[in-house]
Amino acid sequence: MNIEQIRQPFTDIFPGDLSDNPMQRNTPKVLFATVKPAGFDGPKLISFNETLSAEIGLGKHEEKDLDFLVGTNLPENVKTYATAYAGHQFGNWAGQLGDGRAILAGEIINKDGKKTEIQWKGAGATPYSRHADGRAVLRSSVREYLMSEAMYHLGVPTTRALSLAFTGEDVVRDMMYNGNPQLEKGAVVIRTAESFLRFGHFELMSAQREYKTLQDLVDFTIENYYPEVTSEGIQKYRDFFKSICTRTADLMTEWFRVGFVHGVMNTDNMSVLGLTIDYGPYSMMDEYDLNFTPNTTDLPGRRYAFGKQGQISQWNLWQLANALHPLIKDEKFLEETLNHYGTYFWEAHDRMLCRKFGFDELRDGDEEFFTNWQGLMQELHLDYTLFFNQLEKLSTETDIKSLFENISYSVLNDENIKKLEDFIKKYDKRISSNVISKEESLSLMRHSNPKFTLRNYLLYQCIEEINIGKTEIFEKLIRALENPYEELYPEFSVKRPSNYDDTSGCSMLSCSS
Structure with missing residues (x-):
C-alpha cells in the first residue's frame, strides 16, 4: 500500500490538544487530540479488502503493511488523532463522548480526487475512551468488517472496512453485562468513509x-x-x-x-x-x-x-x-x-x-395495503427477506401453503393459510392495475429484494470458526455479501435455525465490544 500520501486536513483547520497524552479526560474547546495507537507485537491478518484499497488509492497490500493495519511502527508522515464529540444516549444528554476506540490515520485522495478518511477501531485508548481500554474483540470486529461491506453491496450508504486483523492480545469483556467477564481474542478493523463526522x-x-x-x-x-x-x-x-x-x-x-x-x-x-x-x-x-x-x-x-x-x-x-x-x-x-x-x-x-412488491407507483389504497401486510407478517411470524423472495415466485398455479410454510417461525394452520390466500388475492388485484409489464414488475422486485442478508446466526457461526483458526464460512460469506441479489449459496437463504433462537450473539446482543 502507498501510505505516504495520507494527510491530516482536519487537524490543519480545527483546534486540538496536541499533548500526545492518551489519558482519559475532558478536553473542552477542542475537537481532537493527537494520540498514538497502542501497538501490537503479534498481529495476524485475517482479511484485506483489495478492491476497496484500489478504489481509495492505497493500492495492493504487501506483507510489510501488516504493522500499519494494526497501528504499529507508523511512518513519520502519519500523525494520528482522535476526535471529541457529545451525544444523547437512549434519550438522555451524555455530554462529551468521543472516539473511545477509533483513532484516525488521516485522509487519502485517489487519482479521481475522491477523499477517504481512514481510522483504526480497537487500536488503543484515547482521551475520549471514558476509562475503557480502547481495544476491540474479535467478534465485534468481524461483525463490523462483514456487515459494513454487506450494506455497501446492498446499496445502503455506509462506512466500509479495509482490513481485519488479530492483535495477538486477549481482551476482557463481559459480553452480556451479567457479571461474567471472559478473555476474548483482540482484533483491529480499519474502516473508511468519506467522513466520520457525526451529529x-x-x-x-x-x-x-x-x-x-x-x-x-x-x-x-x-x-x-x-x-x-x-x-x-x-x-x-x-x-x-x-x-x-x-x-x-x-x-x-x-x-x-x-x-x-x-x-x-x-x-x-x-x-x-x-x-x-x-x-x-x-x-x-x-x-x-x-x-x-x-x-x-x-x-x-x-x-x-x-x-x-x-x-x-x-x-x-x-x-x-x-x-x-x-x-x-x-x-x-x-x-x-x-x-x-x-x-x-x-x-x-x-x-x-x-x-419491493413490484407496484408501478404509489397509489391511493396502498398505505392501507401495506398496513394490512405488516399485521399479517407479524401475526404469522414470517421471515422478512424470504417473504419477498417467495413472492417473486408467485404464479396462478402456486400452492400458497407450500410457498410460505417454510418461511414462518411458527406452524401455519388452515386459518393462517386462508389469511395468506386472501392477502394474495388482494395483491394480485393490485398488481393487475399496474401500467408496467409483469417483467418490469419483477425487475423492480429483484433489484429491491436481496436474496442474501447477513443474518446474526451466520455471523455467529463465522466467529466461532475464526476463533479456532478456520475461515471457510468467512470466505463464503464474503462472496455471498458481494452478490446479495443472487442466490450463490442456497443454504444461506433459509430462515434462522431454531437452535439459534436463544443463543447470545444471534437473537440478542449487548453493546459490549
Whole structure:
C-alpha cells in the first residue's frame, strides 16, 4: 500500500490538544487530540479488502503493511488523532463522548480526487475512551468488517472496512453485562468513509458555546461534503440542515428496505453525511417484527426497535437542530423542516415498499395495503427477506401453503393459510392495475429484494470458526455479501435455525465490544 500520501486536513483547520497524552479526560474547546495507537507485537491478518484499497488509492497490500493495519511502527508522515464529540444516549444528554476506540490515520485522495478518511477501531485508548481500554474483540470486529461491506453491496450508504486483523492480545469483556467477564481474542478493523463526522461533533461545540468553531465545522462540512448547498449567509446553514434531513430519511428508508436494525441510534452514532456508522448490536431482520430490537441494553423500552427507526431519526435531528440553532437562528424554519421530515420519510418509505412488491407507483389504497401486510407478517411470524423472495415466485398455479410454510417461525394452520390466500388475492388485484409489464414488475422486485442478508446466526457461526483458526464460512460469506441479489449459496437463504433462537450473539446482543 502507498501510505505516504495520507494527510491530516482536519487537524490543519480545527483546534486540538496536541499533548500526545492518551489519558482519559475532558478536553473542552477542542475537537481532537493527537494520540498514538497502542501497538501490537503479534498481529495476524485475517482479511484485506483489495478492491476497496484500489478504489481509495492505497493500492495492493504487501506483507510489510501488516504493522500499519494494526497501528504499529507508523511512518513519520502519519500523525494520528482522535476526535471529541457529545451525544444523547437512549434519550438522555451524555455530554462529551468521543472516539473511545477509533483513532484516525488521516485522509487519502485517489487519482479521481475522491477523499477517504481512514481510522483504526480497537487500536488503543484515547482521551475520549471514558476509562475503557480502547481495544476491540474479535467478534465485534468481524461483525463490523462483514456487515459494513454487506450494506455497501446492498446499496445502503455506509462506512466500509479495509482490513481485519488479530492483535495477538486477549481482551476482557463481559459480553452480556451479567457479571461474567471472559478473555476474548483482540482484533483491529480499519474502516473508511468519506467522513466520520457525526451529529455529536456539532452537539459538543454548541453545548460548549464554541460558536465560532461550530461555524467553522459547518463551513468545512458544506465545502467538502455538501456540493448541493450553494447558498450564502444564514440560508446556507438552513439548506445544509434540510439536506441532512433528506439524507437521513433516505438512509432510514434503505434500512427498512433491507431489514436492518441498528440497535443503538444515539445521536453520537448518527452520521452527518447520512451513512450507516458504528456497527454494534445490530441485526438483519429474521422474523418480521416492528417491535424487534437486537440490543439487550435497549430493553424493556425498545427505544431503537426496527419500526421506530424513522421516528428516532427525527428525534435525533431535533437535537441536531438545537445544536445548529446558533447559526440558523430561526425556530419556525427548524420546526417546519422537522415536521416535514415525517411526511418525506413516510412517502419515501411507501414508495420503497411499492418497489419491493413490484407496484408501478404509489397509489391511493396502498398505505392501507401495506398496513394490512405488516399485521399479517407479524401475526404469522414470517421471515422478512424470504417473504419477498417467495413472492417473486408467485404464479396462478402456486400452492400458497407450500410457498410460505417454510418461511414462518411458527406452524401455519388452515386459518393462517386462508389469511395468506386472501392477502394474495388482494395483491394480485393490485398488481393487475399496474401500467408496467409483469417483467418490469419483477425487475423492480429483484433489484429491491436481496436474496442474501447477513443474518446474526451466520455471523455467529463465522466467529466461532475464526476463533479456532478456520475461515471457510468467512470466505463464503464474503462472496455471498458481494452478490446479495443472487442466490450463490442456497443454504444461506433459509430462515434462522431454531437452535439459534436463544443463543447470545444471534437473537440478542449487548453493546459490549
